[in-house]
Amino acid sequence: MFDKFSVSTPARVCMISIDNEVEGIIKKSGIQNGICVIYVPHTTAGVTINEGADPAVMSDIIDCLNKLIPSHGNYRHMEGNSDAHIKTSLIGASEHIIIEEGKPVRGTWQKLFFCEFDGPRNRQVYVKVIGE
Numbered sequence: 001m002f003d004k005f006s007v008s009t010p011a012r013v014c015m016i017s018i019d020n021e022v023e024g025i026i027k028k029s030g031i032q033n034g035i036c037v038i039y040v041p042h043t044t045a046g047v048t049i050n051e052g053a054d055p056a057v058m059s060d061i062i063d064c065l066n067k068l069i070p071s072h073g074n075y076r077h078m079e080g081n082s083d084a085h086i087k088t089s090l091i092g093a094s095e096h097i098i099i100e101e102g103k104p105v106r107g108t109w110q111k112l113f114f115c116e117f118d119g120p121r122n123r124q125v126y127v128k129v130i131g132e
């Protein structure tokens with residue numbers, strides 16, 4: 001068994017903080033020492049950990065990804081969203097966080113972001129907490 005929650009994304013490309021949802025699941029699990037896996041079951045959305053203090057960091061990441069991988073290019077995929085698939089593979093579908101004394105262990109500025117590359121859509125995030 002694993003937990004899941006929904007994310008409604010407001011734009012085609014955006015990063016959404018999901019720390020509160022994941023922390024709630026860790027707390028509910030009662031696990032004190034272990035690992036939390038955050039998994040995004042989509043081919044055009046992913047998850048990453050990066051700076052959450054200054055929102056300009058995530059804006060810079062989005063701008064840079066859009067420059068590296070333009071939405072319209074010489075792509076073969078007929079659906080017209082190849083850029084979203086490529087961005088998703090670069091960012092990745094999962095993250096892992098260590099849990100100690102019932103809390104996620106993170107650096108001072110680190111936050112967890114759901115990364116939408118083909119929104120707006122309703123998305124799912126799967127969370128598995130393992131430990132004791």
Ligand code: ZN
Pocket residue numbers: 077079080081082085
């Ligand atoms: Zn596609």
